[in-house]
Amino acid sequence: MTQHPTRGQPWRQQLVGFLVVSPALVLILALTLYPVAYSIWLSLLEKHSFFPQERFIGLENYIYLWSDPEFWTSFWLGVVYSIWTIFFQVVLGVAAALILNETFVGRGLVRGIVLFPYMIPTIVAVILWKWLLNDTYGVVNYWLLALGIAHDPISWLGADHIMLSTIVMSIWQFFPFVLLSILARLQTIPEELYEAAKVDGASALRRFTHVTLPQIRGILFVVILLRSIWMFTKFDTVWLMGEGAGAGRFIRTLPVYAYMRTLTYYQAGLGAALAVIMFAILIVSTVVYFGLFREEADIG
Amino acid sequence: MSIWRLRRLSARGSIYLGAGLLVLQAAFPFFWMVSTSFKPPTEVFAQPPSFIPEDPTLDNFRRLFTATGFLTYFRNSLVVSGLAVLLTMAVSAAGAYSLTRYRYPGREKIAGLILCTYMFAPIMVVIPFFILVKKVGIENTHFALVLAFTSFCLPFTLWLMRAFFETIPIELEEAALVDGAGRVRAVVYVVLPLALPGIIATSIFTFILAWNDYIFTRILIASDELKTLPVGVQDLFHSALIDWGLIMAAGMMITIPALLFFVTVQRYLIRGWGAGAVKG
Numbered sequence: 170m171t172q173h174p175t176r177g178q179p180w181r182q183q184l185v186g187f188l189v190v191s192p193a194l195v196l197i198l199a200l201t202l203y204p205v206a207y208s209i210w211l212s213l214l215e216k217h218s219f220f221p222q223e224r225f226i227g228l229e230n231y232i233y234l235w236s237d238p239e240f241w242t243s244f245w246l247g248v249v250y251s252i253w254t255i256f257f258q259v260v261l262g263v264a265a266a267l268i269l270n271e272t273f274v275g276r277g278l279v280r281g282i283v284l285f286p287y288m289i290p291t292i293v294a295v296i297l298w299k300w301l302l303n304d305t306y307g308v309v310n311y312w313l314l315a316l317g318i319a320h321d322p323i324s325w326l327g328a329d330h331i332m333l334s335t336i337v338m339s340i341w342q343f344f345p346f347v348l349l350s351i352l353a354r355l356q357t358i359p360e361e362l363y364e365a366a367k368v369d370g371a372s373a374l375r376r377f378t379h380v381t382l383p384q385i386r387g388i389l390f391v392v393i394l395l396r397s398i399w400m401f402t403k404f405d406t407v408w409l410m411g412e413g414a415g416a417g418r419f420i421r422t423l424p425v426y427a428y429m430r431t432l433t434y435y436q437a438g439l440g441a442a443l444a445v446i447m448f449a450i451l452i453v454s455t456v457v458y459f460g461l462f463r464e465e466a467d468i469g
Numbered sequence: 470m471s472i473w474r475l476r477r478l479s480a481r482g483s484i485y486l487g488a489g490l491l492v493l494q495a496a497f498p499f500f501w502m503v504s505t506s507f508k509p510p511t512e513v514f515a516q517p518p519s520f521i522p523e524d525p526t527l528d529n530f531r532r533l534f535t536a537t538g539f540l541t542y543f544r545n546s547l548v549v550s551g552l553a554v555l556l557t558m559a560v561s562a563a564g565a566y567s568l569t570r571y572r573y574p575g576r577e578k579i580a581g582l583i584l585c586t587y588m589f590a591p592i593m594v595v596i597p598f599f600i601l602v603k604k605v606g607i608e609n610t611h612f613a614l615v616l617a618f619t620s621f622c623l624p625f626t627l628w629l630m631r632a633f634f635e636t637i638p639i640e641l642e643e644a645a646l647v648d649g650a651g652r653v654r655a656v657v658y659v660v661l662p663l664a665l666p667g668i669i670a671t672s673i674f675t676f677i678l679a680w681n682d683y684i685f686t687r688i689l690i691a692s693d694e695l696k697t698l699p700v701g702v703q704d705l706f707h708s709a710l711i712d713w714g715l716i717m718a719a720g721m722m723i724t725i726p727a728l729l730f731f732v733t734v735q736r737y738l739i740r741g742w743g744a745g746a747v748k749g
Contacts, residue, residue: 186571193564200620208597290681402590
């Protein structure tokens, strides 16, 4: 057998290739695509989460949600949470990537430390922050009082501040993803581009807008897309921050609401309808996003 | 000292300042966790708080190992994540090889499909998954959990392995094939040794992804003795008075494996294909 491994393959070779990929394909179809397709069917049923009975009710779940104030509240809470977390993740991520792309003593170690919060389980991030922000014994309140910035302990996990706390904590946990993606791209920008800009007398700011920004536009497009999808559907961080705090309903975003419909009220049909709605919102937003930034999409 | 030199110095200074602030914000919460985990209960709640434990003790760890199900959760996490990684790696290494080495109709469509499922969020999959698992009758088993972990790891792993196989020059296999080696021999003796670093790195990323899961375990597992770490540790909160020393000790014990794995793969992260190496 001496022919080229990829070109002009006879049908037997093609068949072998297909057979080799098929276990992965079967698992993806069975474990991801089938459940997602099934959730569309499930959203048309009235179904208890734990008992087998089910009844076809057409679009009634969707009609119910349309006039459900809780649905709209959770939608807006989700939008608020996503927009703030995405904005600051991107700004901080890019700024941090620019710093960590410079040469300085101990750079490797610093990069490792700064990326690490992204690698830990969410439950750890949540207990760290709940302890830092504890209203009576937390070190944050201790400092604020000791430095005279606040006069009374602030209830960070109470109704008034829990959204802010969750946003700050999420930025802390997820901006390293942006940092990592941008840093990987920055390292591939040829040094000559900066040398040339320097010779032309360009300031640091102009070097950023004229050399760096055009180079990272493509990856920025992808990163913002991925972060938006993952922040809008973020469940564990938001749910665990709200759990046990008594103020959970002030951060009840769509994913949390879908979970609660399914496992607190046992309405699997409604839960599935919420999942389908999230899916639809994401598809529409992605299409609009690609339309708005066609140029970046081509580079990305 | 000339103005030019002064400017350069202040630029250097601001880089070190920025790097210092970045390290501080990332490391302080962990420092605080470690510090708290070695404090006796009275010191945990002391005001003003002590930064270095004045009366360090291992009592929190002793209680964690003897009075809670921590060791069971730890073993469950290892077993379920390990099995999910084995299953995922086996099928995705084969899949990635096929996607980069063979040509057949629909190949690009399959690659597109994988990228698409890579963007699916767990919350959209877990609700129907839960109902289906109940219908099949495997709810509350580790088997269901391994399948669930595989469902969210596989697209990620396959995508990563494909990117990795693309960096291995095809000419080397061609040479082996021309020399009369069969396809299997070419794969075992030429491709695998070259792919090994990528396979190891990808396995670790996949392991971290599985190790960190919360939502699937929360929904699919009801029995205490089958829980994995993230869910088990969350349930430590469900007592009247929150035992922060104990919880911080638990947090530290979950973080250590993550830290060890992270240190081994860190150098892969910042390379070109590293940007695709993370999820969530």
